[in-house]
Amino acid sequence: MFCLGLIVNPIAGMGGRVGLKGTDGLAEKARQLGAIPMASIRAGRAVKGLSELRGDLLILSAPGEMGETVAKETGLSVKVLDMAPGDPTTAADTRRAAEMLKREGVDLILFAGGDGTARDICEAVGESVPAMGIPAGVKIHSPVFSRTPEAAGELILSIIRSRVEGKGPLFNLQEVLDIDEAAYREGYCNTALYGYLKVPAARQMQGRKAGSQISESGAQNQIALDFIDRMVENRYYFVGAGSTTRPIMENLNISHTLLGVDVILNRSLVKRDASEQEILQITQGMPYTIIITPIGGQGYLFGRGNQQISPELIQKAGKENIWIGATLQKIGTLKGEPFLVDTGDPETDRLMTGYVRVTINYHQEMIYPVA
């Protein structure tokens, strides 16, 4: 019996239709502006195709509008979580529901929402439970959502089928990205990485433009091996966050932070999640290289999520000692737009402008512009 966790963020997507660029903290305003809750409808489209699994599938759902209503329409066996969400529901409700589903040992959490909802799920369960989003929010930047609501249903069917065949489904860690909505409404676009979800590896997933997600994770691994082969003795390497840089640590068998900067010397960990001050102390008189990846869909090299790498550190390193890794799929998400740098120091930003060499695979680089 496959146990599917279901969470619907009923207010997701309401802000978009009425021009609010997101619904975080603005559900009431959106409702006043005439927004219709779409998330339940979209979740319904996703689970509609699952009714044929009667007897093989149990849905464990958050109560009421947070999933129960939609789940019960399928005619499948439904168990409802014992919790009382607020009205309107809040991010805390999403997180609590996800935690409860994890405790119940569900096989996969299916959630309907946007990047904000993905963040909440990620905060609650991290990489411990497979999860997948039904695209229903205003912002869908994270590659953790299915292409369409129906595709989510198809994917669950195929996961259950592959289980029957004795083949476990494949999962990839994908970035949970979100923008700062308040800043976005002011005209600034700040994307940050909030963590990773373990999502099914399949073409039905949206996000990265092409190829399979598996071939992308293969390329990420090749990038890591390229970097590792280029590492020299007695030199510090500062490894920034991102799913592209993670395999470096994995290949070196080093435990690492999710979102911080780790420091390596002679292929061993020197400092985990180092702060700006710690990094500056470590580098006193020692040669070093900075290893980073741009933020997908956006292209920030510095200034978003890696502020520990200070302008001073970048200046001292020099352009040739900044190694940038990104798969072609990730570069594709930028649609030809240049990489961006926003360190807060115009001189450092200027240093990075022009063209940089990006490692896109083992022994393969791309010359890419930086604005």
Place this chain on the structure above:
Amino acid sequence: MKAIQRNSKVRTGFHQAKWDEPIIFELTQKGERGIQVAGTEPGIRDRVGDGIDSIPEQLRRKIPPALPEISQPRVLRHYMRLSQQTLGADVNIEIGQGTCTVKYSPKINEMLARLPQITELHPLQPEETVQGIMEIFYKTDCFLREISGLDRFSFQPGGGSQGILTIASVFRRYFEVKGEAEQRNEIITTIYSHPSDAAAPAVKDFKIIYIGPDSDGYPDFEAFKAAVNERTAGFIVANPEDTGVYNPKIKDFTDLIHASGGLCGYDQANANGLLGVTRAKEAGFDMCFFNLHKTFSTPHGCGGPACGATGAIKRLEPFLPGPHINAIEGNDGKQRFAFDRTFDDRSIGKVRSWYGVAPVVLKAYAWIMSLGAEGLYETAKVAVLNNNYLFRKLMEIPCVDAPYIRGKQRVEQARYTLEKLTKETGITSGDIQRRIMDFGLHYWTSHHPYHVPEPFTLEPTETPSKEDLDEYIATLKHIFEEAYNNPDIIKTAPHRSSSHQVDSSWSDDPERWAITWRCYLKKTRQV
């Protein structure tokens, strides 16, 4: 049953054979035979043995090979059925193979290649007995020299990728001889060149540096300048690229490479629109290859016998795989043809056995001879005209777009995008690819990863008539309308094709993918 539908260009009544034919290994019946091979007669056996005993003991199989055991009629039926399940160049309007489209190969040329005078030749025959085919090799070489401006061609490479591998090997060897091999280890290419332009040099241990398009859609010259340095061994590029975009400033690129001491290789797989128009030499290339199986009409058989004829300038001639064929004056004062077997240790050696696929060279020769110089130029013009017509007609459809060089002309192919269709209907370019088979046509998306979202690539060549192009366009329009009105029929397609929906997740999973029957049995634990 309905009569033939004559009021529509779209073949809504198409229905392909579907035999549910097992693969040949599954048809095996123990003891069943196609031919009973008679044993050696006693008189012969006594004098010279049974044939098998001439094979050294240690080379003989202990267990017979696990070949299928099948009777002749069953074998015949098997392959006839499979042939009915293909959508080959002789039955469909062959423009949807994307950048791999082949043009019509005249049947008379196929007949020439099947003459016993060709099929019974052996590469070890004495030169004086094979003067005819040697002349054909030599003259085809001369034609390609004229078409490209380069100085010598080798027919050894068995396809385009091997042609690029030959170019990369020559580059590698050239710098070895110069003593710069360690320093010059980077090859520059563009992201819209064929993936082999990167993959083949990577096999030769070069580091690959990619250039993307600039804001106008041409290869970014500023990025190129940032890429070229003392480590640059060369530049290997397709022009036009698979987007159909021709880089008019290509000479600036090759000049910059030469100024920094590198070499330039031209992937001419997209040369259909260039015959008699531009040449590799004037664009500054040191080497190039042509796909005889594409630009010169000899068909390619699914990676099968083909020819990536590879040429070089005088300075690089000694590096080419040999032997070459020269025209010399015989003792009787008449022209004859001889292999140049002088050993030059700068040569990269062989990239394939013998001299290249002789029937393919013969077919290309016959095709060129039948057209002449003016005819070749005419085919280029018609290929471009066909592409322009197709491009204009498709761009009139609201859900079709093509990024880059807006308002300017592509050469002989184009990469389109269905991003709008996908956003509005959820139907992807991959879905269209499956559906179009229900109308007896092919369609190709793009190499991976997709740089153009929801891409499709069409290359019409000079072969299709206006009616053919109109049928293709009408079929695409019909399917786009379905996407808006009845998307389910596309999602569940194909319905009337031999093919079925393929679960491609297998090809992404090292635990499950299988490229041979034996590998499949192993991975599914049947052996």
